[in-house]
Amino acid sequence: MSHQGSCHCGKISFSVSGEIDSLTECNCSLCSKRGGLLWFVGRDQLQLKSPDGELPTYRFNTRKIAHHFCDVCGCAPFSEAPGQDGRLMAAVNARCLDDVDLSPFKIVPWNGRDH
Numbered sequence: 001m002s003h004q005g006s007c008h009c010g011k012i013s014f015s016v017s018g019e020i021d022s023l024t025e026c027n028c029s030l031c032s033k034r035g036g037l038l039w040f041v042g043r044d045q046l047q048l049k050s051p052d053g054e055l056p057t058y059r060f061n062t063r064k065i066a067h068h069f070c071d072v073c074g075c076a077p078f079s080e081a082p083g084q085d086g087r088l089m090a091a092v093n094a095r096c097l098d099d100v101d102l103s104p105f106k107i108v109p110w111n112g113r114d115h
Helices: 029-034
Strands: 002-006 014-018 022-026 038-042 046-048 067-068 079-084 087-091 106-110
Touching: 014 087, 022 029, 022 067
Parallel strands: 022 106
Antiparallel strands: 002 014, 014 046, 022 038, 038 087, 067 079, 079 087
């Protein structure tokens, strides 16, 4: 299954292939403030429709995670970083997916504040 998504204004648009099985709610300082629900997928499952050059990026703490955001509307549709196995992963903000009812999915808390 493929899901379409974007930031609020549409400058950053993408599609993600795969089935959503659960969502992660991280309590780190950034995720707490921006309020995303994260769906982790392999980076190869996320296809940008917008040019890569139009992805402003914020890094903090260990600077390993590239938190992408829109410089027009401020939405943060996804982040990317190497996973524990070294494979590039994407943390898609499920709240930026079009026409997906998030209510049936299990939300798994992640203690990012202490990691």
